[in-house]
Amino acid sequence: MVRESAEERLLANAAKTRRLAQAYLISASGAEQARRTARDFLQSIFCESGTGCGACLECRKFRDGNQVDYLELGGGAIRLDDVRQVPDFIKKKSAGGRYKCIYIEDAHQMNVQSQNYLLKSMEEPEEGVVFVLSTNQPEKLLSTVISRCLWIRLRPLSRAALRERLEGKIPPERQEACIALCGGSWAEALRLAEDDELFDIRETAAEVCRHFAGRKNPSLFEMETRILSHEKRILDMLFAMAGLFRDGLYWKMTGETALLSNPDQRETAEMLAEHFTTSALRYIIEILLERYEKKQSFPGYKNKLMVEGMLFQIMEVKAA
Ligand SMILES: [Zn+2]
Structure with a gap:
């Protein structure tokens, strides 16, 4: 039996007892957690038994996208024109005769204008209308919007x-x-x-790290080719490499494995710890993260140029 957090219990009880607030804001450090929790909650609101059973007609309608008493906005920038659908949706008579729900996914994607517009609908509560907003950046929401909502903050779970x-x-x-x-x-x-490519990227990152640590004269060409084989997801690659070096540093300093960020790549971490000094590891992590940030800020930054410059810098650490 999986234990629910207090926040999840609160939502489950609200749906089950049909004692719903007019608006909920569900926030988490990861957008996906906030979204999934919001959707589960919404399904429970529609569900005939208030549990989100997944089997009843209302649950199935919700899951298949056929729930007419449901309006969902989001999946990218939320413009004023999108939010303008809300008043009409609220005015319409409920088809199921119970609740009408409006879900705003990634609510921080609303600009100030959209938020102010939405606020007007939220300020005139209608019987049976429930707003649910999810976000991982609540700081981007107007305090007036937040104050209309019951704010559910999902906390990170322990390992x-x-x-x-x-x-x-x-x-x-x-x-x-x-x-x-x-x-x-x-x-x-x-x-x-479910992200198969990410696991390929992590494996390639580990190969590059082991090649670099294990060879007296590592091949720049080989490392570059491997890194660029995942060119479309170069940021994930840099992040994976930085994570491995960080694990190397962590292992070197503590000799602990309990908190490695790549518990399945323990051998790579050990190898990096064995072949580099603490300060070399720190320096390499810095180089990787610096490129990561630069690429993030300037997506046009040429990958080949970036990777070559980066490897050249890292090689100097090896030679020193
Ligand atoms: Zn159900």
Whole structure:
């Protein structure tokens, strides 16, 4: 039996007892966790038994996108024209005769104008209308919007709690890595587990790191080719490499494995720890993260140029 957090229990009880607030704001450090929790909650509101059973007609309508008493906005920038649908939707008579729900996914995507417009609808509560907003950036919401909502803050889960919750839902060989990388969000862990390319990227990153640590004269060309084989997701590649070097540093300083960010790549971490000094590891992490940030700020930054410059710098550390 998986233990629910107090926040999840509150939502489940509200749906079950049909004692609903007019508006909910669900926030989490990961957007995916906030979204999944919001959708589960919405399904429970429509569900005939208030549990989100998944089997009743109302649950199925919701899941299949056929719930007419439901309006969903989001999946990118939320413009004023999108939010303008809300008053009409509220005016319409409910088809199911119970609740009408408006879900705003990634509510921080609303600009100030859209938020102010939405606020007008929220300020005139209608019987049976429930607003649900999800976000991982609540600081971007107007305080006037936040104050209309019952704010549910989902907290990150411990590794032990995640293990309990994800048991059997993630392939065992991926479980520990997903738990370490998900930032305490079970929803994010599930998403990561399905990302096959990410696991390829992590494997390639580990190969590059081992090649670099294990060879007296590592081949720049070989490392560059491997890194650029995932050119479309170069940021994930840089992040994976930085994570491995960070694990190397962590291992070197503590000799502990419990909190590695890549528990499935322990050998790579050990190898990096063995071949580099503490300050070399720190310096390499800095180089990787610096390129990561630069690429993030300037997506046009040429990958080949960036990777070559970066490897050249890292090679100098090896030679020193
Ligand atoms: Zn149901």
